[in-house]
Amino acid sequence: MPLPAVLTQHEARSALAQLLQALALPGRQPAGQTLVLDGQALQRFDSTALAVLLECRREALQRGHSLRVQALPEGLWKLAGLYGVQGLLDPHHA
Template identity: 55%
Template sequence: MLVLPAELTHAQAEACLRMLLQAARAEAQPRILVDASALLRFDSSALAVLLECRRECLGDGKGFAVRGLPPRLRELAGLYGVLGLLPDPAASQETVLAAA
């Protein structure tokens, strides 16, 4: 699992993306899970980092999911129309359980 830092703004975006991509490429799992629960301070650059990481993972034939997306960032992703590109495995599990 990859973990986002507490702060991810434009100033940290490039370095954070490099770190995530390096870790994702080294990961042997078929799906990359990013933990965003530590995010406290962020801007729209956090979404750009997650979307680029997703693009690279899919290009490498790996799945991609994000858990713990802060409510404000989830809201921003919804406003931009990209929330569906950042699936939360816990939400998917809740949907399956609710349907059963």
């Protein structure tokens, strides 16, 4: 599922609601699915984007799934490294 083009503190609440709604759809499937968030469209962000991604991960884990985030912009990936959460967003890339 794609991330929005803009994910700052101003868009966080609505973006999180949309992403969590999309994450709820696999709840009908057996546990163990890897849900993928695609950051290719993400152009403008702040550290709030990491909080949104981590909340999506928490929700996926609660539903018995794993979460992987792909194609994050380099700046957000570096910010995730600074906060020490790269491995939570993509354990294969950290």
